[in-house]
Amino acid sequence: MKIRKPTREIYVKVSALLSSAFPKSRYETKLVEELHENDTPIHEWICIHINKVIAYVAFSNAYNGSEVCGLHLAPIAVAPKFQRQGVGSELLRFALRQEAIKESPLFVLGNPKFYKGFGFEHCTIPTCPFDKENRHFLSLRNTTATRFIVGYEPEFGQG
Numbered sequence: 001m002k003i004r005k006p007t008r009e010i011y012v013k014v015s016a017l018l019s020s021a022f023p024k025s026r027y028e029t030k031l032v033e034e035l036h037e038n039d040t041p042i043h044e045w046i047c048i049h050i051n052k053v054i055a056y057v058a059f060s061n062a063y064n065g066s067e068v069c070g071l072h073l074a075p076i077a078v079a080p081k082f083q084r085q086g087v088g089s090e091l092l093r094f095a096l097r098q099e100a101i102k103e104s105p106l107f108v109l110g111n112p113k114f115y116k117g118f119g120f121e122h123c124t125i126p127t128c129p130f131d132k133e134n135r136h137f138l139s140l141r142n143t144t145a146t147r148f149i150v151g152y153e154p155e156f157g158q159g
Protein backbone atom coordinates (compact mmCIF):
# COMPACT_ATOMS: atom_id res chain seq x y z
CA MET A 1 0.00 0.00 0.00
CA LYS A 2 1.31 3.44 -0.99
CA ILE A 3 0.28 6.79 0.43
CA ARG A 4 0.58 9.91 -1.70
CA LYS A 5 -1.12 13.14 -2.68
CA PRO A 6 -3.81 12.80 -5.35
CA THR A 7 -3.27 14.41 -8.74
CA ARG A 8 -6.13 16.00 -10.72
CA GLU A 9 -6.43 12.84 -12.83
CA ILE A 10 -7.11 10.84 -9.67
CA TYR A 11 -9.96 13.09 -8.43
CA VAL A 12 -12.59 11.01 -10.23
CA LYS A 13 -11.34 7.93 -8.39
CA VAL A 14 -11.47 9.84 -5.13
CA SER A 15 -15.15 10.67 -5.84
CA ALA A 16 -15.90 7.01 -6.54
CA LEU A 17 -14.20 5.97 -3.31
CA LEU A 18 -16.14 8.56 -1.27
CA SER A 19 -19.45 7.46 -2.82
CA SER A 20 -18.73 3.85 -1.89
CA ALA A 21 -17.64 4.69 1.67
CA PHE A 22 -20.67 6.97 2.27
CA PRO A 23 -23.41 5.11 0.34
CA LYS A 24 -26.29 6.91 2.07
CA SER A 25 -25.20 10.47 1.42
CA ARG A 26 -23.72 12.55 -1.39
CA TYR A 27 -22.47 15.12 1.12
CA GLU A 28 -18.83 13.99 1.43
CA THR A 29 -18.40 13.35 -2.31
CA LYS A 30 -19.89 16.73 -3.21
CA LEU A 31 -17.83 18.43 -0.51
CA VAL A 32 -14.50 17.14 -1.84
CA GLU A 33 -15.50 17.77 -5.47
CA GLU A 34 -16.33 21.38 -4.62
CA LEU A 35 -13.13 21.88 -2.62
CA HIS A 36 -11.22 20.66 -5.69
CA GLU A 37 -13.24 22.74 -8.18
CA ASN A 38 -12.76 25.89 -6.11
CA ASP A 39 -9.05 25.25 -5.49
CA THR A 40 -9.69 25.70 -1.79
CA PRO A 41 -6.44 25.08 0.09
CA ILE A 42 -6.55 21.60 1.57
CA HIS A 43 -4.06 18.93 2.60
CA GLU A 44 -5.04 15.55 1.24
CA TRP A 45 -3.65 12.06 0.81
CA ILE A 46 -4.77 8.80 -0.75
CA CYS A 47 -3.88 5.15 -0.23
CA ILE A 48 -3.19 3.18 -3.38
CA HIS A 49 -3.39 -0.60 -3.39
CA ILE A 50 -2.82 -2.43 -6.70
CA ASN A 51 -3.62 0.71 -8.71
CA LYS A 52 -6.84 1.36 -6.81
CA VAL A 53 -7.62 4.30 -4.53
CA ILE A 54 -8.72 2.53 -1.34
CA ALA A 55 -8.62 5.42 1.16
CA TYR A 56 -8.67 9.20 1.33
CA VAL A 57 -8.16 11.88 3.95
CA ALA A 58 -8.41 15.68 3.80
CA PHE A 59 -7.72 18.59 6.13
CA SER A 60 -9.06 22.11 5.58
CA ASN A 61 -8.79 25.37 7.48
CA ALA A 62 -10.66 25.94 10.72
CA TYR A 63 -11.52 29.56 11.47
CA ASN A 64 -12.08 31.83 14.42
CA GLY A 65 -13.81 34.66 12.58
CA SER A 66 -11.52 35.38 9.64
CA GLU A 67 -8.43 33.95 11.36
CA VAL A 68 -7.22 30.40 10.80
CA CYS A 69 -7.20 28.61 14.18
CA GLY A 70 -6.37 25.07 13.07
CA LEU A 71 -7.48 22.39 10.65
CA HIS A 72 -10.62 20.31 10.27
CA LEU A 73 -10.02 16.63 9.57
CA ALA A 74 -12.76 15.79 7.05
CA PRO A 75 -13.52 13.53 5.42
CA ILE A 76 -11.61 10.31 5.99
CA ALA A 77 -12.83 7.25 4.17
CA VAL A 78 -11.77 3.69 3.43
CA ALA A 79 -13.31 1.54 0.67
CA PRO A 80 -15.87 -0.84 2.23
CA LYS A 81 -13.90 -3.97 1.29
CA PHE A 82 -10.85 -2.63 3.13
CA GLN A 83 -12.50 -1.28 6.29
CA ARG A 84 -11.50 -2.60 9.74
CA GLN A 85 -8.12 -3.82 8.48
CA GLY A 86 -6.00 -0.95 9.75
CA VAL A 87 -5.97 1.11 6.52
CA GLY A 88 -7.72 4.15 7.99
CA SER A 89 -5.39 4.09 10.99
CA GLU A 90 -2.30 3.85 8.80
CA LEU A 91 -3.42 6.74 6.60
CA LEU A 92 -4.29 8.91 9.59
CA ARG A 93 -1.02 8.11 11.40
CA PHE A 94 0.84 9.08 8.21
CA ALA A 95 -1.10 12.34 7.82
CA LEU A 96 -0.55 13.31 11.47
CA ARG A 97 3.23 13.08 10.96
CA GLN A 98 3.27 15.43 7.96
CA GLU A 99 4.80 18.91 8.26
CA ALA A 100 1.55 20.73 7.40
CA ILE A 101 -0.39 18.83 10.06
CA LYS A 102 1.92 17.86 12.88
CA GLU A 103 1.87 21.09 14.87
CA SER A 104 -1.57 22.43 14.04
CA PRO A 105 -4.59 22.26 16.33
CA LEU A 106 -6.96 19.72 14.75
CA PHE A 107 -10.71 19.31 14.94
CA VAL A 108 -12.86 16.39 13.86
CA LEU A 109 -16.54 15.57 13.98
CA GLY A 110 -16.82 11.81 14.18
CA ASN A 111 -16.85 8.56 16.10
CA PRO A 112 -14.69 8.99 19.25
CA LYS A 113 -13.93 5.23 19.17
CA PHE A 114 -11.82 5.74 16.06
CA TYR A 115 -10.19 9.10 16.85
CA LYS A 116 -9.34 8.69 20.54
CA GLY A 117 -6.59 6.24 19.62
CA PHE A 118 -4.77 9.10 17.89
CA GLY A 119 -4.87 11.47 20.85
CA PHE A 120 -8.08 13.33 20.00
CA GLU A 121 -10.16 14.29 23.02
CA HIS A 122 -13.66 15.62 23.49
CA CYS A 123 -13.72 19.31 22.53
CA THR A 124 -15.58 21.73 24.81
CA ILE A 125 -14.62 24.98 23.07
CA PRO A 126 -14.86 26.07 20.32
CA THR A 127 -18.35 24.88 19.39
CA CYS A 128 -18.99 22.94 16.19
CA PRO A 129 -21.77 24.49 14.07
CA PHE A 130 -22.80 21.01 12.84
CA ASP A 131 -23.04 19.49 16.33
CA LYS A 132 -24.37 22.21 18.63
CA GLU A 133 -23.63 20.29 21.84
CA ASN A 134 -20.23 19.09 20.62
CA ARG A 135 -21.31 15.48 21.31
CA HIS A 136 -19.08 14.04 18.60
CA PHE A 137 -16.66 16.93 18.26
CA LEU A 138 -13.05 16.15 19.14
CA SER A 139 -9.80 18.06 19.03
CA LEU A 140 -6.05 17.62 19.31
CA ARG A 141 -3.56 20.35 20.40
CA ASN A 142 -6.50 22.65 21.02
CA THR A 143 -5.71 25.39 23.55
CA THR A 144 -8.74 27.58 22.87
CA ALA A 145 -9.60 29.73 25.88
CA THR A 146 -12.52 31.74 24.50
CA ARG A 147 -15.97 30.69 23.37
CA PHE A 148 -16.71 30.86 19.65
CA ILE A 149 -18.29 28.82 16.88
CA VAL A 150 -15.53 27.35 14.76
CA GLY A 151 -15.75 28.22 11.08
CA TYR A 152 -15.41 25.87 8.10
CA GLU A 153 -14.71 26.52 4.44
CA PRO A 154 -17.94 27.53 2.63
CA GLU A 155 -18.05 24.18 0.76
CA PHE A 156 -19.08 22.51 4.04
CA GLY A 157 -22.36 24.41 3.97
CA GLN A 158 -24.23 26.10 6.77
CA GLY A 159 -24.16 24.62 10.26
Ligand SMILES: CC(C)(COP(=O)(O)OP(=O)(O)OC[C@H]1O[C@@H](n2cnc3c(N)ncnc32)[C@H](O)[C@@H]1OP(=O)(O)O)[C@@H](O)C(=O)NCCC(=O)NCCS
Pocket residue numbers: 021022074075076077078079082083084085086087088089090110111113114
Ligand atom coordinates in the same frame (compact mmCIF):
# COMPACT_ATOMS: atom_id res chain seq x y z
C1 LIG B 1 -14.06 5.21 9.80
C2 LIG B 1 -13.01 4.64 8.84
C3 LIG B 1 -12.28 5.77 8.13
C4 LIG B 1 -11.98 3.84 9.70
O1 LIG B 1 -11.01 3.26 8.86
P1 LIG B 1 -10.71 1.69 8.97
O2 LIG B 1 -9.58 1.37 8.08
O3 LIG B 1 -11.98 0.95 8.73
O4 LIG B 1 -10.33 1.58 10.51
P2 LIG B 1 -9.17 0.72 11.17
O5 LIG B 1 -9.19 -0.68 10.68
O6 LIG B 1 -7.89 1.45 11.05
O7 LIG B 1 -9.76 0.75 12.65
C5 LIG B 1 -9.09 1.19 13.80
C6 LIG B 1 -10.06 1.20 14.97
O8 LIG B 1 -11.02 2.23 14.85
C7 LIG B 1 -12.27 1.78 15.38
N1 LIG B 1 -13.26 1.80 14.31
C8 LIG B 1 -13.05 1.83 12.97
N2 LIG B 1 -14.21 1.90 12.30
C9 LIG B 1 -15.18 1.89 13.22
C10 LIG B 1 -16.58 1.92 13.16
N3 LIG B 1 -17.26 1.98 12.00
N4 LIG B 1 -17.27 1.89 14.32
C11 LIG B 1 -16.62 1.82 15.50
N5 LIG B 1 -15.28 1.78 15.63
C12 LIG B 1 -14.57 1.81 14.52
C13 LIG B 1 -12.06 0.41 15.93
O9 LIG B 1 -11.72 0.53 17.27
C14 LIG B 1 -10.90 -0.07 15.12
O10 LIG B 1 -10.17 -1.04 15.75
P3 LIG B 1 -10.67 -2.59 15.70
O11 LIG B 1 -11.01 -2.91 14.27
O12 LIG B 1 -9.47 -3.32 16.24
O13 LIG B 1 -11.87 -2.66 16.58
C15 LIG B 1 -13.63 3.66 7.80
O14 LIG B 1 -14.23 2.58 8.45
C16 LIG B 1 -14.67 4.32 6.89
O15 LIG B 1 -14.34 4.84 5.82
N6 LIG B 1 -15.97 4.29 7.26
C17 LIG B 1 -17.03 4.85 6.43
C18 LIG B 1 -16.87 6.33 6.27
C19 LIG B 1 -16.79 7.08 7.60
O16 LIG B 1 -17.61 6.87 8.47
N7 LIG B 1 -15.78 7.99 7.74
C20 LIG B 1 -15.54 8.74 8.95
C21 LIG B 1 -16.36 9.98 9.04
S1 LIG B 1 -15.68 11.33 8.09
